[in-house]
Amino acid sequence: MIYLDNAATTLHKPPQVAEAVMTAMGSMGNASRGAHALSLGAARTVYDARCRAAELFGCSRPDHVIFTANATESLNIAICGLFGPGDHVISTDLEHNSVLRPLYRLQAERGVEVDFVPADRQGRIDYGDLERLLRPNTRAVVCTHASNLTGNMVDLARVGRFAHEHGLLLVADCSQTAGCVPIDMGAMGIDVLCFTGHKGLMGPQGTGGLCIREGVEIRPWKVGGSGVQSYSCTQPPEYPTRLEAGTHNGHGLAGLGAALEFLLQTGVENVHAKEQQLMRRFYEEVRSIPGVTVYGDFDAADRAAIVALNVWDCDSGEISDALAEEYAIATRPGAHCAPRMHQALGTVEQGAVRFSFSYYNTSEEVDAAVAAVRTLAAESAPEAQ
Amino acid sequence: MRKKEMKLVVTFHTTADAMAMEKTCKEDQTPGRLIPVPRAISAGCGLAWCAPLDSEERLARSMARVGLVPEDMHRCLV
Numbered sequence: 146m147i148y149l150d151n152a153a154t155t156l157h158k159p160p161q162v163a164e165a166v167m168t169a170m171g172s173m174g175n176a177s178r179g180a181h182a183l184s185l186g187a188a189r190t191v192y193d194a195r196c197r198a199a200e201l202f203g204c205s206r207p208d209h210v211i212f213t214a215n216a217t218e219s220l221n222i223a224i225c226g227l228f229g230p231g232d233h234v235i236s237t238d239l240e241h242n243s244v245l246r247p248l249y250r251l252q253a254e255r256g257v258e259v260d261f262v263p264a265d266r267q268g269r270i271d272y273g274d275l276e277r278l279l280r281p282n283t284r285a286v287v288c289t290h291a292s293n294l295t296g297n298m299v300d301l302a303r304v305g306r307f308a309h310e311h312g313l314l315l316v317a318d319c320s321q322t323a324g325c326v327p328i329d330m331g332a333m334g335i336d337v338l339c340f341t342g343h344k345g346l347m348g349p350q351g352t353g354g355l356c357i358r359e360g361v362e363i364r365p366w367k368v369g370g371s372g373v374q375s376y377s378c379t380q381p382p383e384y385p386t387r388l389e390a391g392t393h394n395g396h397g398l399a400g401l402g403a404a405l406e407f408l409l410q411t412g413v414e415n416v417h418a419k420e421q422q423l424m425r426r427f428y429e430e431v432r433s434i435p436g437v438t439v440y441g442d443f444d445a446a447d448r449a450a451i452v453a454l455n456v457w458d459c460d461s462g463e464i465s466d467a468l469a470e471e472y473a474i475a476t477r478p479g480a481h482c483a484p485r486m487h488q489a490l491g492t493v494e495q496g497a498v499r500f501s502f503s504y505y506n507t508s509e510e511v512d513a514a515v516a517a518v519r520t521l522a523a524e525s526a527p528e529a530q
Numbered sequence: 531m532r533k534k535e536m537k538l539v540v541t542f543h544t545t546a547d548a549m550a551m552e553k554t555c556k557e558d559q560t561p562g563r564l565i566p567v568p569r570a571i572s573a574g575c576g577l578a579w580c581a582p583l584d585s586e587e588r589l590a591r592s593m594a595r596v597g598l599v600p601e602d603m604h605r606c607l608v
Contacts, residue, residue: 383544
């Protein structure tokens with residue numbers, strides 16, 4: 146199968162990722178739960194992964210890298226642990242439900258106020274709206290680095306400058322960019338960076354995390370076993386233990402550590418260049434096919450390696466199913482957990498077919514996908530019915 | 531059981547700090563190893579860095595190099 150659903154999860158990983166998981170499953174004790182060789186080995190593996198994540202994202206302290214199960218958990222920890230009654234948060238229409246639903250819940254349950262920077266029909270935001278939405282009680286901007294639907298990127302460095310000029314925090318959802326786009330927390334002014342391990346980082350599912358700038362205090366939402374300070378009635382206050390109650394996904398983190406090492410050696414800028422070339426090759430061909438509507442801003446200087454489109458007025462699920470069944474091409478149709486983005490694009494009913502590219506895709510696979518879209522568009526044309 | 535000897539024992543707030551200590555000491559060839567925190571220091575669990583008595587200055591230098599702040603440093607029979 147030609148796998149073009151990398152924005153959901155990358156299928157092809159560096160081979161050393163699976164090797165690291167397999168090795169860990171035969172040799173790993175529980176990190177931070179003893180001092181015998183197998184427990185220490187696990188603790189070293191987890192700590193090495195922290196150091197690599199810190200290096201990749203420009204996080205000044207490895208102990209401020211918190212491991213979680215995925216970006217959704219990371220965003221819940223950050224959003225629920227930072228804001229309370231009376232706080233106001235600015236977000237955007239580009240967000241995934243992993244940002245939207247925690248914010249909506251805080252609105253309903255804690256009286257947190259939320260405003261969204263609107264997106265236009267191309268999925269772009271006007272950065273001037275940040276200033277317009279600012280209030281005396283605004284605490285933070287919570288926003289994605291790139292839309293998981295259109296691939297449009299948010300200029301986080303610009304948002305970071307705005308946030309810090311006004312004493313706000315910047316919480317960034319880097320689910321679609323971590324491992325695919327160079328990110329430097331310090332240079333971009335990111336206070337809390339949330340990532341998942343199984344997409345662009347090319348690690349195992351069930352891994353993710355957040356990187357926290359020194360001085361940012363996040364309340365823990367889960368408490369429990371930590372391997373230290375066992376007779377304390379409260380969770381230890383120091384990072385990373387504060388936010389990591391319970392046993393790690395050590396086997397998964399072994400794989401994530403191997404994936405991070407691969408990216409550090411390969412260079413995220415090289416991954417980015419390869420994915421951009423594949424995405425542009427696909428876009429330049431499909432954009433002119435009669436009946437194909439492509440969503441998003443392709444004039445921007447940078448974007449994620451995603452192309453979302455529709456064919457005539459066909460149900461996106463029908464097109465994606467035909468791609469899978471007739472051409473063995475994996476894509477994702479429907480709403481993509483991005484309701485506000487679809488409202489802005491006017492695609493609530495139709496959804497969209499999302500093609501997303503990875504470091505391991507090839508030009509030949511892209512050309513096969515273009516040919517399939519061309520054929521499906523011709524077959525679906527009103528005059529062909 | 532081994533015969534106990536007087537050692538320097540450095541404790542930390544988190545396991546991440548203990549692992550940072552191990553990494554740093556290995557890089558600096560500063561002596562010692564990770565052990566369970568001795569009961570004489572603290573009941574419970576966690577990791578501590580155990581090193582010869584005469585390595586205090588080297589330990590301090592290694593920790594200072596990476597900005598590692600220990601919870602405490604003890605002398606005890608281990």
